[in-house]
Amino acid sequence: MQIIHHGAVNGVTGSCHQLDVNNHTNNISSYLIDCGLFQGAETAGKSSAEQLQIDFSIDNIKALIVTHCHIDHVGRIPYLLAAGFNQPIYATTATAALLPLVIEDALKVGVTRDQTLIQACLSRLKKLLVPIDYNQWFLLPINPVPKNSVINGDTFTKAKLKFKPAGHILGSAYVEIDLTGPKNHHRVVFSGDLGATYAPLLASPKSPYRADTLVIESTYGDKNHQGRKDRSKQLKNIIESAVKDNGVVLIPAFSIGRTQELLYEFEHIIYRNKNNPMWQNIDIIVDSPMAANFTQQYRQFKTLWDNEAKNKLAQGRHPLDFNQLTTIDSHQDHLAVINYLDSVNKPAIIIAASGMCTGGRISNYLARFLPKSTTDVLFVGYQAQGTTGRDIQNYGPQGGYVYINDQKIDIKAVIHTISGYSAHADQHNLINFVKRMHHKPSHIRIVHGDDEAKQALAKEYRKLIPTAEIVIGKEC
Numbered sequence: 001m002q003i004i005h006h007g008a009v010n011g012v013t014g015s016c017h018q019l020d021v022n023n024h025t026n027n028i029s030s031y032l033i034d035c036g037l038f039q040g041a042e043t044a045g046k047s048s049a050e051q052l053q054i055d056f057s058i059d060n061i062k063a064l065i066v067t068h069c070h071i072d073h074v075g076r077i078p079y080l081l082a083a084g085f086n087q088p089i090y091a092t093t094a095t096a097a098l099l100p101l102v103i104e105d106a107l108k109v110g111v112t113r114d115q116t117l118i119q120a121c122l123s124r125l126k127k128l129l130v131p132i133d134y135n136q137w138f139l140l141p142i143n144p145v146p147k148n149s150v151i152n153g154d155t156f157t158k159a160k161l162k163f164k165p166a167g168h169i170l171g172s173a174y175v176e177i178d179l180t181g182p183k184n185h186h187r188v189v190f191s192g193d194l195g196a197t198y199a200p201l202l203a204s205p206k207s208p209y210r211a212d213t214l215v216i217e218s219t220y221g222d223k224n225h226q227g228r229k230d231r232s233k234q235l236k237n238i239i240e241s242a243v244k245d246n247g248v249v250l251i252p253a254f255s256i257g258r259t260q261e262l263l264y265e266f267e268h269i270i271y272r273n274k275n276n277p278m279w280q281n282i283d284i285i286v287d288s289p290m291a292a293n294f295t296q297q298y299r300q301f302k303t304l305w306d307n308e309a310k311n312k313l314a315q316g317r318h319p320l321d322f323n324q325l326t327t328i329d330s331h332q333d334h335l336a337v338i339n340y341l342d343s344v345n346k347p348a349i350i351i352a353a354s355g356m357c358t359g360g361r362i363s364n365y366l367a368r369f370l371p372k373s374t375t376d377v378l379f380v381g382y383q384a385q386g387t388t389g390r391d392i393q394n395y396g397p398q399g400g401y402v403y404i405n406d407q408k409i410d411i412k413a414v415i416h417t418i419s420g421y422s423a424h425a426d427q428h429n430l431i432n433f434v435k436r437m438h439h440k441p442s443h444i445r446i447v448h449g450d451d452e453a454k455q456a457l458a459k460e461y462r463k464l465i466p467t468a469e470i471v472i473g474k475e476c
């Protein structure tokens with residue numbers, strides 16, 4: 001058995017891992033876990049064709065397993081299909097529902113406006129997609145072991161898969177792959193992206209019972225998040241002080257996950273502040289047709305919500321909806337809103353993608369409003385190295401500038417960051433994920449993080465399981 005990483009090894013983006021089974025025989029079976037897009041610094045020095053191409057052989061790949069539908073985990077799927085991939089794509093039921101929407105958006109934004117091409121890709125994707133419920137074993141296709149092969153502890157004749165809730169975004173899962181053979185039994189766990197405890201809407205992930213090999217993300221491997229009460233209070237305070245000068249508050253956010261979490265929090269703040277006219281009147285604008293689509297899906301899959309969210313629903317509240325919420329659909333309306341907000345002296349909160357300001361409608365807002373001192377930009381998610389979001393975080397507070405759509409934009413806006421809303425587990429959560437396993441891994445591979453984060457987490461795991469072999473990123 002071996003694991004090869006085609007992405008998320010040096011940084012956090014481009015997740016794509018390959019598990020090879022029976023690689024000592026001439027009849028290998030491989031499984032691909034995620035097939036994501038590279039973003040930010042990890043695209044440096046590569047042409048856009050190079051970033052997208054599938055630069056590995058897909059001959060032995062028996063299946064693609066999708067942990068969740070963030071673009072850095074699924075964005076290269078159209079290129080995988082274009083390379084001739086014609087095997088099942090396994091995903092949780094909610095992910096299977098969301099995935100075509102995500103891919104359609106990715107194709108429209110980054111590749112082509114040709115509806116025939118888009119539809120052809122989507123129909124192939126839908127044909128290959130196999131939705132699987134959480135917590136159920138599902139047999140994976142595996143090639144037979146050739147008769148003349150050496151049978152050893154690394155020979156497996158059966159492979160099965162289970163998705164467990166990861167609490168990261170709707171439908172997200174970590175993956176257990178169970179391998180059995182004549183002489184051994186081995187369980188590989190791929191964490192995908194793990195959610196943080198007390199994330200709004202979704203329950204936090206529970207550790208697996210057993211892992212022999214663990215491939216784990218480390219986005220926040222060296223940090224701990226603020227407590228839940230703090231972040232809600234901080235969000236409320238930042239907004240209240242930001243709107244005093246009648247400026248806009250821009251919140252870059254992923255269309256899936258973060259946007260819905262923010263709506264959930266705003267509904268809560270509005271509900272708790274019935275006597276505060278500001279909160280009862282402030283316009284909250286979600287400028288993204290995709291986000292609106294996903295919010296719809298979040299409402300549809302309410303069985304996957306955590307108990308707190310379900311209780312609110314039972315009390316007749318609508319955790320993802322309120323009067324002051326406006327959704328912008330067409331591009332024309334999007335431009336009209338920017339011009340309108342620019343011409344009036346009225347506060348508003350705008351939530352738009354992309355979450356790391358690498359494109360999307362938030363870019364047009366940033367280009368227009370960053371040079372105004374009445375503007376506030378609020379980061380609630382991780383900003384990868386080399387992204388415009390990270391640059392604004394770094395240079396904004398010093399009165400610097402950024403390039404947006406090839407234009408130099410001075411930053412006069414006030415920049416805020418709240419870390420407590422991260423959709424990613426923090427160091428404490430990542431340690432607990434392993435600590436709470438009954439049967440702990442003898443081999444851990446740390447991926448999906450910056451170097452410092454990976455190093456810090458490796459140190460903690462070494463303390464926790466001194467006998468385990470722990471490998472970091474590039475060395476994988």
Ligand SMILES: [Zn+2]
Pocket residue numbers: 068070073168193
């Ligand atoms: Zn993710």
Ligand SMILES: [Zn+2]
Pocket residue numbers: 012015070072073193448
């Ligand atoms: Zn990720």
